[in-house]
Amino acid sequence: MIRLPEELPDFESLRACIREQMPMHVAAIGGRSIRLDLASRDIVLFDLRRVLHLLRQEFNVEVTGLYARPASIHKFAERELKLKLFPVERSGPMDALSDDEDESAEAATEMIDEISARDEELEPADLIPTTPLDDLTLPTDLTPADIDDSVPSPAPEVRNVPSATPGPAPAREEGKRTQVIHRTLRSGNVVRFDGDLFVFGDVNPGAQVVATGNITVLGALKGMAHAGAAGDETSFILAFDLRPTQLRIGRKIAIPPERRSGADLHPEIAAVVDEQIVLEAYQGRRR
Amino acid sequence: MAECIVVTSGKGGVGKTTTSANLAAGLALAGKKVACVDADIGLRNLDVILGLENRIVYDLVQVIEGECRLKQALIRDKRVEGLYLLPAAQTRDKAAVKPEDMKRLVNDLKEDHDFVIIDCPAGIEQGFKNSIAGADRAVIVTTPEVSAIRDADRIIGLVEAHDLPEPHLIINRYRPHMVSRGDMMNKDDILEILAIPLIGMVPDHPDIIVSANRGQPVVFEERSVVGAAYRRITDRVMGIDVPFPSFEADPGLWANLKRWMGLAPAREAV
Numbered sequence A: 001m002i003r004l005p006e007e008l009p010d011f012e013s014l015r016a017c018i019r020e021q022m023p024m025h026v027a028a029i030g031g032r033s034i035r036l037d038l039a040s041r042d043i044v045l046f047d048l049r050r051v052l053h054l055l056r057q058e059f060n061v062e063v064t065g066l067y068a069r070p071a072s073i074h075k076f077a078e079r080e081l082k083l084k085l086f087p088v089e090r091s092g093p094m095d096a097l098s099d100d101e102d103e104s105a106e107a108a109t110e111m112i113d114e115i116s117a118r119d120e121e122l123e124p125a126d127l128i129p130t131t132p133l134d135d136l137t138l139p140t141d142l143t144p145a146d147i148d149d150s151v152p153s154p155a156p157e158v159r160n161v162p163s164a165t166p167g168p169a170p171a172r173e174e175g176k177r178t179q180v181i182h183r184t185l186r187s188g189n190v191v192r193f194d195g196d197l198f199v200f201g202d203v204n205p206g207a208q209v210v211a212t213g214n215i216t217v218l219g220a221l222k223g224m225a226h227a228g229a230a231g232d233e234t235s236f237i238l239a240f241d242l243r244p245t246q247l248r249i250g251r252k253i254a255i256p257p258e259r260r261s262g263a264d265l266h267p268e269i270a271a272v273v274d275e276q277i278v279l280e281a282y283q284g285r286r287r
Numbered sequence B: 001m002a003e004c005i006v007v008t009s010g011k012g013g014v015g016k017t018t019t020s021a022n023l024a025a026g027l028a029l030a031g032k033k034v035a036c037v038d039a040d041i042g043l044r045n046l047d048v049i050l051g052l053e054n055r056i057v058y059d060l061v062q063v064i065e066g067e068c069r070l071k072q073a074l075i076r077d078k079r080v081e082g083l084y085l086l087p088a089a090q091t092r093d094k095a096a097v098k099p100e101d102m103k104r105l106v107n108d109l110k111e112d113h114d115f116v117i118i119d120c121p122a123g124i125e126q127g128f129k130n131s132i133a134g135a136d137r138a139v140i141v142t143t144p145e146v147s148a149i150r151d152a153d154r155i156i157g158l159v160e161a162h163d164l165p166e167p168h169l170i171i172n173r174y175r176p177h178m179v180s181r182g183d184m185m186n187k188d189d190i191l192e193i194l195a196i197p198l199i200g201m202v203p204d205h206p207d208i209i210v211s212a213n214r215g216q217p218v219v220f221e222e223r224s225v226v227g228a229a230y231r232r233i234t235d236r237v238m239g240i241d242v243p244f245p246s247f248e249a250d251p252g253l254w255a256n257l258k259r260w261m262g263l264a265p266a267r268e269a270v
Helices: A011-029 A045-059 A077-081 B016-029 B060-064 B099-111 B126-133 B146-161 B176-180 B187-194 B206-214 B225-237 B251-261
Strands: A033-037 A062-068 A084-087 A102-105 A178-181 A190-193 A196-199 A208-211 A215-221 A224-227 A237-242 A246-249 A252-254 A268-273 A276-281 B003-008 B034-038 B083-086 B115-119 B137-142 B168-174 B198-203
Touching: A011 A045, A045 A062, A178 A190, A190 A196, A196 A208, A208 A215, A215 A224, A224 A237, A246 A268, A252 A276, B003 B016, B003 B099, B003 B126, B016 B034, B016 B083, B016 B115, B016 B137, B016 B168, B016 B225, B034 B099, B060 B099, B099 B115, B099 B126, B126 B146, B137 B146, B137 B187, B146 B187, B168 B187, B168 B225, B187 B198, B198 B225, B206 B225
Parallel strands: A033 A062, A033 A102, A062 A084, A178 A196, A190 A208, A196 A215, A208 A224, A215 A237, A224 A246, B003 B115, B003 B137, B034 B083, B034 B115, B137 B168, B168 B198
Antiparallel strands: A237 A268, A246 A252, A268 A276
């Protein structure tokens, strides 16, 4: 275990400190995974990233976890740095941590910065142990030219939507988590969640809701919604007023026909039927 | 030889995006292959003005970060041959892009387009620096207002400091009847301050608002006065010498202008 002085004026001195101490321990932990204990210190995301880089590049040490007070670390760190966070409530100097992994402790000074203005993403984390959505990138073979903008308008009667049949894409297991959002999402807001998503509010044009499961908007959906974002095309998108700029379910993309606001308002559901995203009136008995 | 033109102004709300959209669409109408790039990351608008918002799948930041290929992010406009849009990201900000990235991107776009039009964000910070990085020349948009002209003057200085050739000027929202009453700065007052070549004057006209709401650039409107003004600008950008219309000598055009103004003294010179 390596201890670093509590008060270090800047990143340069922190780095110097690590460089001075690490060589003595490299024999023991070089090439292995460690966890980092920030104890009571605050570190800015940028410096934390530099520390991780330094350890990886110069000492071949991979940091996989981080002990920190919940308030002292930026809430996006977990996803950004692909680290596991271990909330530490105590604020004294760290105790020796014994785990299956070896450990080392680092610390840094500086104030925590809330970059939230820079990164407008709403992270629903905090209360719920969210796992980072690494696989949430769109397939690379989609082009806007492939977009089918001739989505059929609401069908007169409720069609049978296939229930969760295990296809080529991984079907969601029962008991997935649900995230509830109690606000209107405005242009530029993004919500990503591994599970089902409920929005009590509107999703305005320019906002995005992305979920690996189903998306339900108890309001008007006018932005972009992507359900089954990890590839599950049995997911659906449901909204009281479904007028999105674009809909995506799994790998399918659709642009619903333009509709006037207020005209014939009723809940609608979008799902993949016969390899195509179809909108239909929601009558409460989807099976 | 492809050319990259940045549309900028310094001040916000003078019509950069409208000008970019119409210039790009006008060049495409003239048979050129045009890519227009929305550099206003975080506050994208060009896609809305062009009516292509719902077809965005990938954006400029994703191209730069290597998440997708450039070809995938380019949205082809179905109304006119040869018009492509590279949309901005709405969920990021200007810091997501660096001038070198833009330079590389513009060079890639220039390989298979005749023109690359960059819609610059307002301001003189990161967004402006990104936009100007890959440009071969600049078009400055201003309105006949002291504040807009002040900002335009500042921008001209910055453009020249970037080793770009002398920029061209478009005067937007010109109201001949106010000018004739002496309530608005006239063309010569503006040119005296800015002292750069004028390549277009666009009258203030409801058509602009209607077209923006419909997502249909006004340059497509054969009969619109504003559409005609943008078509002349397009020609001048392509190096064709189009005389500035003497509005007095063209009663047809005036009649149009008068109709929306309600009335207009006949002696106004534009």
